[in-house]
Amino acid sequence: MEIAKLTNITRVYTVGEVETHALRGVDLNIGKKEFTTLVGPSGSGKTTLLQLLGCLDQPTAGKVLINGQDATLMNRNQRADLRKGTIGFIFQFYALVPTLTAYENVELPMLLMGKKNHKSRVMELLDAVGISDRADHRPDQMSGGQQQRVAVARALASDPLLILADEPTANLDTENGEQVMDIMRKLNEETGTTFVFATHDPRVIKYAKRIVTLEDGKIIKDEAK
Amino acid sequence: MNYILKMSFRNLARNKRRSFFSALAIAIGTALLLFMSATIRGEMRGSLELTINLRTGHLQIHTEDYKDENLSLKRVDMIEAPLEISSQIENITQVKAASPRLNASGIVAFKNETIGIQIIGIDPPSSANAIYREGLVDGEYLAADDREGVLIGLPLAESLNMKPGDSIDLIINTSEGETDEQRFTVRGIYTTDTPGYDKSTIFMPLAKAQTITRTENFASMIYILLHEMDDTAAVKEAIQAPGYIIEDWEEMNKLIIIVEQLSNAMMFFFNLMVLGVTSTVIMNTLLMAVYERTREMGILGALGMKARQVKALFLTEATLLALGGVMLGLLIGVPLVLHYANVGFFIGDMGLSAKSDFMFGNIIYPYPTFGDGISVSIAAFLITILSGYYPASQAAKMEPVDALQSNN
Numbered sequence: 001m002e003i004a005k006l007t008n009i010t011r012v013y014t015v016g017e018v019e020t021h022a023l024r025g026v027d028l029n030i031g032k033k034e035f036t037t038l039v040g041p042s043g044s045g046k047t048t049l050l051q052l053l054g055c056l057d058q059p060t061a062g063k064v065l066i067n068g069q070d071a072t073l074m075n076r077n078q079r080a081d082l083r084k085g086t087i088g089f090i091f092q093f094y095a096l097v098p099t100l101t102a103y104e105n106v107e108l109p110m111l112l113m114g115k116k117n118h119k120s121r122v123m124e125l126l127d128a129v130g131i132s133d134r135a136d137h138r139p140d141q142m143s144g145g146q147q148q149r150v151a152v153a154r155a156l157a158s159d160p161l162l163i164l165a166d167e168p169t170a171n172l173d174t175e176n177g178e179q180v181m182d183i184m185r186k187l188n189e190e191t192g193t194t195f196v197f198a199t200h201d202p203r204v205i206k207y208a209k210r211i212v213t214l215e216d217g218k219i220i221k222d223e224a225k
Numbered sequence: 226m227n228y229i230l231k232m233s234f235r236n237l238a239r240n241k242r243r244s245f246f247s248a249l250a251i252a253i254g255t256a257l258l259l260f261m262s263a264t265i266r267g268e269m270r271g272s273l274e275l276t277i278n279l280r281t282g283h284l285q286i287h288t289e290d291y292k293d294e295n296l297s298l299k300r301v302d303m304i305e306a307p308l309e310i311s312s313q314i315e316n317i318t319q320v321k322a323a324s325p326r327l328n329a330s331g332i333v334a335f336k337n338e339t340i341g342i343q344i345i346g347i348d349p350p351s352s353a354n355a356i357y358r359e360g361l362v363d364g365e366y367l368a369a370d371d372r373e374g375v376l377i378g379l380p381l382a383e384s385l386n387m388k389p390g391d392s393i394d395l396i397i398n399t400s401e402g403e404t405d406e407q408r409f410t411v412r413g414i415y416t417t418d419t420p421g422y423d424k425s426t427i428f429m430p431l432a433k434a435q436t437i438t439r440t441e442n443f444a445s446m447i448y449i450l451l452h453e454m455d456d457t458a459a460v461k462e463a464i465q466a467p468g469y470i471i472e473d474w475e476e477m478n479k480l481i482i483i484v485e486q487l488s489n490a491m492m493f494f495f496n497l498m499v500l501g502v503t504s505t506v507i508m509n510t511l512l513m514a515v516y517e518r519t520r521e522m523g524i525l526g527a528l529g530m531k532a533r534q535v536k537a538l539f540l541t542e543a544t545l546l547a548l549g550g551v552m553l554g555l556l557i558g559v560p561l562v563l564h565y566a567n568v569g570f571f572i573g574d575m576g577l578s579a580k581s582d583f584m585f586g587n588i589i590y591p592y593p594t595f596g597d598g599i600s601v602s603i604a605a606f607l608i609t610i611l612s613g614y615y616p617a618s619q620a621a622k623m624e625p626v627d628a629l630q631s632n633n
């Protein structure tokens with residue numbers, strides 16, 4: 001069974017009188033252990049698609065099945081619950097909670113899930129992204145690359161089936177960008193967690209196992225490597 | 226530690242200055258209310274205490290028709306052989322003092338001036354009159370057999386520029402409805418720190434007052450002070466005075482008691498006003514915090530935090546501010562109130578005369594009570610949390626997608 005199955009998705013943004021068709025009839029299946037990038041020109045709908053996959057947004061029409069459950073029939077709280085256990089996010093800006101330490105940021109999804117005795121798991125994750133020596137640092141005491149690695153660890157904290165990342169390397173230099181990609185690829189191999197990226201970055205595309213190309217709200221190419 | 230509590234705490238710590246000033250606003254509001262409630266209570270109590278001490282006593286015996294206002298000197302309106310009755314009453318253990326008083330109206334003539342005054346004939350040695358003896362600022366107190374001496378109040382002495390030993394002409398109404406004029410000597414000058422009373426009340430020994438008003442062996446009333454106010458009802462039961470009326474301080478001070486209730490109601494609106502200002506400050510602070518952290522709310526939402534939990538986060542911040550603010554307020558307010566409760570503060574002459582139902586001293590002593598402190602603290606605490614409710618709902622209302630697109 002697919003982890004995510006999008007069927008005939010359209011998403012129309014209406015701002016005042018202006019309607020923007022961000023997605024026009026998209027079908028997309030995401031399976032286990034995938035490491036997929038969404039590419040395409042600016043405005044082609046990559047971010048919109050990720051937000052629908054992450055149940056942060058609702059489509060104008062179409063169906064979003066996550067792990068077999070139809071997210072389009074859910075209310076806000078139910079979607080929050082669905083996200084909590086199944087989906088992890090990594091954003092372009094290292095979206096850590098500024099008042100919490102690296103350790104506490106990684107711990108947060110576990111606390112939200114009501115998990116207990118998670119200390120060793122948090123340290124394990126920080127270890128996996130090579131940041132265990134920064135466990136007690138706050139975001140503003142870390143470099144961009146370090147923060148993004150903490151964000152990766154946090155995305156993994158709820159043991160999600162699917163991790164969504166919107167331009168995760170856009171604010172990183174080559175070295176840090178490749179380091180973060182290496183880590184994610186390794187986690188993908190070792191844990192089987194599915195990753196879906198939206199990116200313009202050729203360095204990210206280089207790592208992909210599958211490349212989905214969007215243009216003007218439609219999938220125009222879907223190739224496996 | 227609970228993660229919501231931890232995050233709230235850190236958020237307040239992140240903006241220390243702003244948090245401090247918000248807490249300070251709550252603190253100032255709390256301290257102000259503590260002070261006001263204690264002051265009003267103190268003023269009311271002070272006024273009641275003064276009126277009891279100076280005019281009504283805890284209990285009073287007089288005839289059915291006697292009225293304090295018209296100072297009637299008709300024998301039918303007066304008490305016969307008052308000293309016998311009062312010495313009997315003084316045998317009751319809860320009674321501190323019982324003493325006859327004769328009230329008459331008169332006029333002071335001094336040089337070219339005439340001033341209407343009230344003359345009170347007192348039994349000088351009685352401890353019922355201790356307040357005047359202790360309030361002596363110049364000269365001597367009256368002796369029981371003094372036939373020429375009077376005590377005058379400090380403001381009257383000042384306005385007429387009189388000192389002990391000076392002569393003073395008094396024109397006094399008599400029982401027969403005529404007037405008698407006699408020359409007296411100022412023996413002493415007293416103050417009760419109640420300018421309205423002091424400037425219009427002159428004391429002379431009861432015997433002399435009886436002679437000059439032609440009411441030998443009569444008095445207007447018997448004034449009774451108790452050791453404990455709470456014994457009023459019991460003593461009232463115990464007193465034997467057939468043919469006369471016994472009134473207690475509550476019956477004689479109805480107006481003060483009504484005004485006290487009225488001022489409690491006014492205090493309620495004053496509380497609302499102060500807390501309204503405080504509440505605006507808190508709401509503003511928290512709204513700023515919400516808008517500054519829009520993106521953060523989006524991230525928390527993406528991580529699966531529910532609207533309810535986001536709301537709890539901000540309400541917890543409001544609660545922490547409330548706790549800090551109220552505690553700081555008590556820290557400022559309690560010593561302040563206790564200090565002024567001790568030394569009092571000067572308000573000057575409130576311009577009320579001796580005959581008015583209301584007496585104010587020229588110094589207010591705030592009277593803090595534990596109950597007032599608790600209710601002020603709880604009110605400030607609840608209002609602060611309530612003020613956090615709107616910002617918290619705003620935060621909870623944000624959709625994660627929209628929040629993530631924000632620049633904050």
Ligand SMILES: Nc1ncnc2c1ncn2[C@@H]1O[C@H](COP(=O)(O)OP(=O)(O)OP(=O)(O)O)[C@@H](O)[C@H]1O
Nearest residue numbers: 013014015020022041042043044045046047048049
């Ligand atoms: N909240 C919104 N309101 C209105 N229009 C929007 C909104 N979000 C996106 N759009 C529009 O939808 C279209 C697709 O936007 P989207 O952000 O998905 O593109 P993208 O492929 O992620 O672009 P980029 O590579 O620049 O990030 C664009 O035309 C964009 O202007």
Ligand SMILES: [Mg+2]
Nearest residue numbers: 046047048198
């Ligand atoms: Mg985008």
